[in-house]
Amino acid sequence: MAKAVQAPHGRFKIVLLGESSVGKTCLLRTLIGEEFSSHVMSTIGIDFKRKKFTIGDKVIELEIWDTAGQEKFRTITSFHYRNARGIVLLYDITNRKSFDRMKTYWLKSISEKADSDVIPVFMVGNKLDLESQRQVPREDGVDAKERYGSYGFFETSSKTGENVQDLFTEVASVMVSMWKNLLTREPDDARHHPSAGRRDSIKLGHTDAAAIADKKAGCCGGGS
Numbered sequence: 001m002a003k004a005v006q007a008p009h010g011r012f013k014i015v016l017l018g019e020s021s022v023g024k025t026c027l028l029r030t031l032i033g034e035e036f037s038s039h040v041m042s043t044i045g046i047d048f049k050r051k052k053f054t055i056g057d058k059v060i061e062l063e064i065w066d067t068a069g070q071e072k073f074r075t076i077t078s079f080h081y082r083n084a085r086g087i088v089l090l091y092d093i094t095n096r097k098s099f100d101r102m103k104t105y106w107l108k109s110i111s112e113k114a115d116s117d118v119i120p121v122f123m124v125g126n127k128l129d130l131e132s133q134r135q136v137p138r139e140d141g142v143d144a145k146e147r148y149g150s151y152g153f154f155e156t157s158s159k160t161g162e163n164v165q166d167l168f169t170e171v172a173s174v175m176v177s178m179w180k181n182l183l184t185r186e187p188d189d190a191r192h193h194p195s196a197g198r199r200d201s202i203k204l205g206h207t208d209a210a211a212i213a214d215k216k217a218g219c220c221g222g223g224s
C-alpha cells in the first residue's frame with residue numbers, strides 16, 4: 001500500500017526577490033529537483049512551488065514564490081511581500097550591479113513594503129560555479145549581511161546545486177523557531193494554509209501564451 005503523505009504542521013510563504021537574471025527561477029527549479037538549463041525565459045508572472053522540510057519533530061511546507069525581477073513588474077512584485085513569512089534576496093556574484101541594487105533598491109523596498117522588523121531576510125549570492133567571473137567578493141556579502149541585519153548569507157549555484165538545499169533548510173529552520181505560534185500540534189490540513197483562498201499563480205501581460213509555450217519546451221520558466 002502507498003505510504004500516506006504527511007500533512008505539515010505549518011505552511012509558510014517565502015518570496016524570492018532580486019534583479020532580473022540573478023537566477024531566482026533556476027534556484028527554485030533546482031530546489032525541487034528539476035534540471036538546470038542555460039536557456040531560460042525571464043519571468044513575466046508570479047508562480048510558486050511547494051516543498052516540505054522536516055525540522056526536529058515538525059514537518060513544514062515552504063510555499064516559495066518566484067517573482068519577476070524586471071523593472072516593469074516592480075509594482076506587482078511588491079504586492080507579494082504581503083503575507084510573506086520570509087524573503088530570500090538574491091544577487092549574482094558575477095554582476096556587481098546586482099549586488100549594489102540589492103542594497104540600494106531591494107532592501108529599501110522591503111523595508112518600505114514588508115514588515116521587515118519581523119520578516120527575516122536571507123541574502124544569497126548565486127552563480128557560485130562561475131568563480132572565475134566573480135565580481136563580488138564573498139566578504140562583501142558577509143559585510144552586507146552584518147550591516148543590514150540579515151538572518152543568513154549563502155553563496156549558491158543553481159547549476160551545480162551547491163548550498164541550495166542548505167539555504168532552504170536554514171530558511172525552514174528559522175520559520176519553525178520564529179513562527180512557533182503558527183505551527184499546529186498535530187499535522188494540519190489546508191484550512192490553515194497561510195495563502196488559503198489565493199490564486200496559485202498570477203500571469204501578467206499579453207506574452208503569457210509565449211511564456212507558457214517556452215516553459216513547456218524547457219527549464220526554468222516557472223510553470224508547473
Ligand SMILES: Nc1nc2c(ncn2[C@@H]2O[C@H](COP(=O)(O)OP(=O)(O)OP(=O)(O)O)[C@@H](O)[C@H]2O)c(=O)[nH]1
Pocket residue numbers: 018019020021022023024025026027037038039040041042043044067068069070126127128129130156157158159160220
Ligand atoms: N552558471 C550559472 N548560471 C545560472 C545560475 N542560475 C541561473 N543562471 C543563468 O542565469 C540566467 C538567468 O536565470 P533566471 O533564473 O531566469 O533569472 P531570474 O532571476 O529568474 O530572472 P527574472 O525572471 O528576469 O527576474 C539564465 O541564463 C540561467 O541559466 C547559476 O547558478 N550558475
Ligand SMILES: [Mg+2]
Pocket residue numbers: 024025026041042043066067068069
Ligand atoms: Mg525568473
